[in-house]
Amino acid sequence: MNLSKPIARPSLHEELVDRVRELIIEGELEPGTKIPEKELCENFGVSRTPMREALKVLANEGLAVLEPNRGAWVSTVTxxxxxxxxxxxxxxxxxxxxxxxxxxxxxxxxxxxxxxxxxxxxxxxxxxxxxxxxxxxxxxxxxxxxxxxxxxxxxxxxxxxxxxxxxxxxxxxxxxxxxxxxxxxxxxxxxxxxxxxxxxxxxxxxxxxxxxxxxxxxx
Amino acid sequence: MNLSKPIARPSLHEELVDRVRELIIEGELEPGTKIPEKELCENFGVSRTPMREALKVLANEGLAVLEPNRGAWVSTVTxxxxxxxxxxxxxxxxxxxxxxxxxxxxxxxxxxxxxxxxxxxxxxxxxxxxxxxxxxxxxxxxxxxxxxxxxxxxxxxxxxxxxxxxxxxxxxxxxxxxxxxxxxxxxxxxxxxxxxxxxxxxxxxxxxxxxxxxxxxxx
DNA sequence: TGACTGGATTATGAATTCATAATTCTTTAT
DNA sequence: ATAAAGAATTATGAATTCATAATCCAGTCA
Missing domain, CATH: 1.20.120.530 (GntR ligand-binding domain-like)
Structure with missing residues (x-):
């Protein structure tokens, strides 16, 4: 019996960080455009809470920019x-x-x-x-x-x-x-x-x- | 009249990221210990949502470690x-x-x-x-x-x-x-x-x- | 026509609620 | 007395709700 590792179920936000990061890097979400929070939530079948957690992480990495009360935008590449x-x-x-x-x-x-x-x-x-x-x-x-x-x-x-x-x-x-x-x-x-x-x-x-x-x- | 900058009201989670980061760096939250989410929320007078967003960011920076279903811990300094x-x-x-x-x-x-x-x-x-x-x-x-x-x-x-x-x-x-x-x-x-x-x-x-x-x- | 006003609509930030996993406590059996 | 099992409690992850800020749009007036 293998006890070496517990069943790893990554939390939603971690999964979302990876997925949305990929969307940004691959250019599916274009620099300077608004990140369609609601749409992404629907596509991934999750609620807004974990998605917003993920966006905060991506903003911290510099891939997104959060404008207070105006939502998240894909950061521009200047x-x-x-x-x-x-x-x-x-x-x-x-x-x-x-x-x-x-x-x-x-x-x-x-x-x-x-x-x-x-x-x-x-x-x-x-x-x-x-x-x-x-x-x-x-x-x-x-x-x-x-x-x-x-x-x-x-x-x-x-x-x-x-x-x-x-x-x-x-x-x-x-x-x-x-x-x-x-x-x-x-x-x-x-x-x-x-x-x-x-x-x-x-x-x-x-x-x-x-x-x-x-x-x-x-x- | 000064129009140069809009009134900047940083969102709660940003403020919390800075505050909790400081707690960790200054050692008030000791390496290896559990981050008392509820207590911090009460101290700062905020709900769990922005606090959890902040913890995700700090985890991404390497100052905290998130254990699925077991909460956030201050990362150890080895x-x-x-x-x-x-x-x-x-x-x-x-x-x-x-x-x-x-x-x-x-x-x-x-x-x-x-x-x-x-x-x-x-x-x-x-x-x-x-x-x-x-x-x-x-x-x-x-x-x-x-x-x-x-x-x-x-x-x-x-x-x-x-x-x-x-x-x-x-x-x-x-x-x-x-x-x-x-x-x-x-x-x-x-x-x-x-x-x-x-x-x-x-x-x-x-x-x-x-x-x-x-x-x-x-x- | 075109700019401004004020209400309707929508999106956002944050609090709250809810389901479930983890932990603690109690009870029972050995 | 100790260990195991199971119930009660608590904490966590995520969905939902709610208040408010931003945006849109129709109506008004210059």
């Missing part, structure tokens, strides 16, 4: 906000790289290598979707190898804000191949367990990505 | 958690130092200098409370000079977790004077606007503080 977010995210990426080289298991590093090779294949075939997926897995894998839940949590919150800049996906060919080059350095530093170097590359990698984004927007 | 928190905080401190040198106004830097001189005076007089206050003001001042709200917010959340390690205040004489020495380097780098150096010192300063803490605990 360039100004991205200018603030990316450097912080880069700082956390750097730490993630440093820690991954110290704490990562060989298995974890091997996994990142696998996904790296996959990614390069997808790049050569110019398969965007699988490329982005592999790319995501690589960065997630490094963060997991860093083995620091506090770091992961804060990274997740910030990444969710950054991810909402839809145009991030509109990558130019020049930037795309530059990114792949950078990834060669990333995997090399990781396998050499050169933490300082990996951290630096990851940080620069992200800031380059941001620079490319800016060029697209106001260039 | 050495393991601190081992995870401090490096992240150090990474943010580093960024804060770098940005302060770029974005800080001369006035802001002059303010930090003032508080630095105050702090040194308090150190010489061995006045602990004013020393800690000046120290706090210095670090807050640098962060404000960095002018990055996203950074500030995440720093605040992490600092609140670290701050709960009460024994941080039990500083040894040796560590105390070492800390003051480090602060001389901090103010020098800030006034020279040497961001890389300031970031590095701030990061090391914090990790030294943590090392001293660890020595006290398991040394």
């Amino acid at each position: 360039m100004e906000e991205l200018e603030e977010t990316f450097p912080v995210l880069a700082a956390l990426e750097r730490l993630g790289g440093e820690l991954a080289c110290v704490n990562g298991t060989d298995t974890q590093i091997a996994f990142v290598r696998e996904r790296h090779d996959d990614m390069v294949r997808h790049f050569k075939a110019r398969d965007r979707q699988p490329y982005f997926k592999a790319n995501q897995d690589i960065h997630d894998g490094i963060l997991r190898a860093a083995a620091n839940p506090v770091l992961s949590q804060h990274h997740r919150v910030l990444a969710s804000r950054a991810k909402r800049a839809r145009f991030l996906a509109n990558i130019s060919d020049a930037r795309w191949s530059q990114a792949v080059d950078e990834h060669e350095d990333i995997i090399a530093a990781l396998e050499a367990r050169d933490g300082v170097k990996l951290g630096q590359i990851l940080s620069e990698h992200l800031m380059n990505k941001f620079a490319a984004l800016k060029e697209r927007v106001d260039g | 050495m393991e958690e601190l081992e995870e928190t401090f490096p992240v905080l150090a990474a943010l401190e580093r960024l804060g130092g770098e940005l302060a040198c770029v974005n800080g106004t001369d006035t802001q830097i002059a303010f930090v200098r003032e508080r630095h001189d105050d702090m040194v005076r308090h150190f010489k007089a061995r006045d602990r409370q004013p020393y800690f206050k000046a120290n706090q003001d210095i670090h807050d001042g640098i962060l404000r000079a960095a002018a990055n709200p996203v950074l500030s917010q995440h720093h605040r959340v992490l600092a609140s977790r670290a701050k709960r390690a009460r024994f941080l205040a039990n500083i040894s004489d040796a560590r105390w004077s070492q800390a003051v020495d480090e602060h001389e380097d901090i103010i020098a780098a800030l006034e020279a606007r040497d961001g890389v150096k300031l970031g590095q010192i701030l990061s090391e300063h914090l990790m030294n503080k943590f090392a001293a803490l660890k020595e006290r605990v398991d040394g």
Whole structure:
């Protein structure tokens, strides 16, 4: 008989936080628009109480904005906000790289290598979707190898804000191949367990990505 | 007639988040103990709804833990958690130092200098409370000079977790004077606007503080 | 026509109510 | 006396209700 864990029934509000967060990140609820509280309650089949609890949490994460007596709105993604977010995210990426080289298991590093090779294949075939997926897995894998839940949590919150800049996906060919080059350095530093170097590359990698984004927007 | 801002009446839950957060940080609600929801409601004169909303937010910040059907508890401060928190905080401190040198106004830097001189005076007089206050003001001042709200917010959340390690205040004489020495380097780098150096010192300063803490605990 | 007023409608914030899970207390059996 | 079972109590999670603020809309007047 397995006593290891009680039956976990996550409370409604927790479930709602995840679901609504996903709606915002995926853009189904568009930045700047009103969050249709009633409609969401009906769709999810819950009352307003847990939904409002969830909205408060999302507001605290910066994905929603609560206007007193006027309801909840999806926070806007401004360039100004991205200018603030990316450097912080880069700082956390750097730490993630440093820690991954110290704490990562060989298995974890091997996994990142696998996904790296996959990614390069997808790049050569110019398969965007699988490329982005592999790319995501690589960065997630490094963060997991860093083995620091506090770091992961804060990274997740910030990444969710950054991810909402839809145009991030509109990558130019020049930037795309530059990114792949950078990834060669990333995997090399990781396998050499050169933490300082990996951290630096990851940080620069992200800031380059941001620079490319800016060029697209106001260039 | 002043139309610049509408009458801001913060909602109950926001007020409660701040108040209860303070209770937890200041240790009035002790780590590991149950949060007396009903009692708090009575003390603050509010119903359970806004209080529960606040508790969800605090749980999301890591200050409380919600156990399904068993209520809210003040999260414990374990050495393991601190081992995870401090490096992240150090990474943010580093960024804060770098940005302060770029974005800080001369006035802001002059303010930090003032508080630095105050702090040194308090150190010489061995006045602990004013020393800690000046120290706090210095670090807050640098962060404000960095002018990055996203950074500030995440720093605040992490600092609140670290701050709960009460024994941080039990500083040894040796560590105390070492800390003051480090602060001389901090103010020098800030006034020279040497961001890389300031970031590095701030990061090391914090990790030294943590090392001293660890020595006290398991040394 | 177009701006203003005041009532009707709706949405929001918060209190209250309700069903159920957890805990405590009492009783019973060994 | 102790342990187990079951009833009573309490606390929790969520739905509902209620007061009020915001919005909408028709009617009025310039």
